[in-house]
Amino acid sequence: MARKEKGENKTNAMRILDRAGIAYEHFSYECDEFVDGAATADMLGLPHEQVFKTLITVAQDGQHYAFVIPIDLELDLKKCAKSVGAKSVAMIHQKDLFPLTGYVRGGCTAIGMKKNFITRLDQSAKAFERIYVSGGRVGCQIRLAPESYLRAAWKAEYADLTRKPSE
Numbered sequence: 532m533a534r535k536e537k538g539e540n541k542t543n544a545m546r547i548l549d550r551a552g553i554a555y556e557h558f559s560y561e562c563d564e565f566v567d568g569a570a571t572a573d574m575l576g577l578p579h580e581q582v583f584k585t586l587i588t589v590a591q592d593g594q595h596y597a598f599v600i601p602i603d604l605e606l607d608l609k610k611c612a613k614s615v616g617a618k619s620v621a622m623i624h625q626k627d628l629f630p631l632t633g634y635v636r637g638g639c640t641a642i643g644m645k646k647n648f649i650t651r652l653d654q655s656a657k658a659f660e661r662i663y664v665s666g667g668r669v670g671c672q673i674r675l676a677p678e679s680y681l682r683a684a685w686k687a688e689y690a691d692l693t694r695k696p697s698e
Contacts, residue, residue, distance in 0.1 A: 542667030543633070543643035544683075548675070553683055555675040558663075562670040566637065568602030572663075575672060579603050582663045582672075583656065585639045587628060587648065588620035595631060596620060597641040597650040597684070599664065604653070604693040614651050614690035638668040647685035652677060653692045 541549070548555050560574045572582040582602045588611060589595050596615050598606055612620045629635055633645035641650040642664075656662050656677040664680065666673040681687040 542671060544640050544665075544667035544673065547643045548673070548679075548683055551683055553675065553679045555673045555679070557666055558672045558674065559666075559670055560672070562637075571637075571672065572602060575663075577663055577672075580655070581659050581661070583653070585641050585665060587623045587632060587639070589623050590615075590617040590620050592617070595623070595646070595648045597644070597648045598653075598692050599641060599650065599656075599680075599684075600653040600693050601655055603696070604655075605696050606692060607694040610690070610692050610694075611651065614688075614692065615649055634665075634667060635669060638665050638671065640665040640667050640673075641684040641687065642680075643667060644685075650684040650687040651690040651692055652681060652684070652687060654689045655693070656680070657689060 545557060558575055568582055568584045569579060572579050580601055583599045584602050586598050586606055587595060598611050600606060608620055625636055632639055661674045662677050663672050663674050
């Protein structure tokens with residue numbers, strides 16, 4: 532069951548939003564292990580197009596980037612590279628996620644990572660008054676305005692980042 536919580540057991544992402552005076556709502560759900568974004572959205576009864584996942588990439592020069600896209604779409608790595616001015620980017624290995632970001636798979640958000648990575652939010656977020664992103668741990672989602680997300684993440688901008696699965 533999902534429940535809306537107030538102020539208890541805050542994540543680093545929530546503390547950053549609080550310090551910045553950014554309004555958000557926190558939702559938690561029971562989850563013993565990683566589930567994909569679609570399962571998370573279904574557990575919370577959320578529209579898939581408003582739920583976004585955070586994916587971390589690395590360029591040839593070793594620079595890392597965070598890309599935030601709807602859960603039912605896939606990264607278009609060429610579009611992603613273009614959006615940050617890199618020749619190319621590749622997904623990082625899952626084992627590298629926690630050491631790089633301080634977040635685990637299913638709980639990664641571009642807000643409050645161990646290091647600041649240039650962030651791009653898929654332009655489809657502009658269509659919504661509020662979007663849902665991970666709150667910084669498995670079992671935690673945050674709802675906030677896309678513009679607020681851009682303010683909270685480091686060097687964040689909108690970009691065209693996705694393709695439909697199997698394109």
